[in-house]
Amino acid sequence: MLLDVKNLSHSFDYPLFNNLDFTLEEKKSMAVTGVSGSGKSTLLHICSTLLRPKNGEVFINEKDIYKLPNDELVNIRRCNIGIIFQSHFLFKGFSARENIEIATILTKSDFDMELVERLGISHILNNKVGDISGGQQQRVSLARILLKKPKIIFADEPTGNLDAATAGEITALLFDYIKTNNAALFLVTHDLNLAKKCDAAYKLENLQLKSF
Numbered sequence: 001m002l003l004d005v006k007n008l009s010h011s012f013d014y015p016l017f018n019n020l021d022f023t024l025e026e027k028k029s030m031a032v033t034g035v036s037g038s039g040k041s042t043l044l045h046i047c048s049t050l051l052r053p054k055n056g057e058v059f060i061n062e063k064d065i066y067k068l069p070n071d072e073l074v075n076i077r078r079c080n081i082g083i084i085f086q087s088h089f090l091f092k093g094f095s096a097r098e099n100i101e102i103a104t105i106l107t108k109s110d111f112d113m114e115l116v117e118r119l120g121i122s123h124i125l126n127n128k129v130g131d132i133s134g135g136q137q138q139r140v141s142l143a144r145i146l147l148k149k150p151k152i153i154f155a156d157e158p159t160g161n162l163d164a165a166t167a168g169e170i171t172a173l174l175f176d177y178i179k180t181n182n183a184a185l186f187l188v189t190h191d192l193n194l195a196k197k198c199d200a201a202y203k204l205e206n207l208q209l210k211s212f
């Protein structure tokens with residue numbers, strides 16, 4: 001089991017979810033949909049080491065992550081999981097290649113030219129990221145995340161800023177990645193059709209995750 005969530009509850013100004021239990025296995029994908037403000041991003045942050053829950057446990061690779069010392073938690077975040085946001089955090093004044101190289105240094109990984117070619121960005125490696133398209137920027141961002149071969153990818157509306165065709169290509173790459181790397185995908189999306197392509201599709205509503 002790559003991800004095992006037990007009895008998870010969280011609230012800010014109001015309760016967001018209560019006693020959630022779910023698991024995610026190798027090669028599997030799950031989608032979380034729900035109205036804005038329902039707590040999807042909060043759930044993703046909690047499952048991906050970024051936010052300690054009010055109640056419950058998150059196990060990644062059998063480790064109860066919020067019971068680990070902080071340096072081990074940071075290590076899991078850096079090396080075992082990949083987190084993709086709607087707006088990527090690339091260094092605008094640097095080239096695509098430099099942005100990818102920074103990630104290889106941080107994660108002690110190698111520059112993966114095969115991955116870069118598969119993502120279709122080998123021809124723009126020397127361009128500044130400010131000068132390439134939104135879809136190409138998201139691919140550079142994906143290269144930075146996938147080169148460390150994460151076991152779980154957490155994606156928070158990763159295609160929200162992209163046109164439909166580019167969005168389809170990016171999600172196809174993610175599905176392909178988890179199958180060929182025995183990894184898993186936790187996807188937050190507004191797109192119900194995309195959600196249904198995942199092995200499990202949930203809606204976060206009335207504090208619970210409901211399958212649909």
Ligand SMILES: Nc1ncnc2c1ncn2[C@@H]1O[C@H](COP(=O)(O)OP(=O)(O)O)[C@@H](O)[C@H]1O
Nearest residue numbers: 012013016034035036037038039040041042043
């Ligand atoms: N760090 C925070 N501090 C206080 N309230 C927060 C914080 N993060 C999110 N919230 C609130 O929690 C609710 C759910 O937010 P979020 O998880 O981002 O929902 P979603 O991703 O489904 O739109 C919102 O009301 C938001 O304002």
Ligand SMILES: [Mg+2]
Nearest residue numbers: 040041042156
């Ligand atoms: Mg959100």
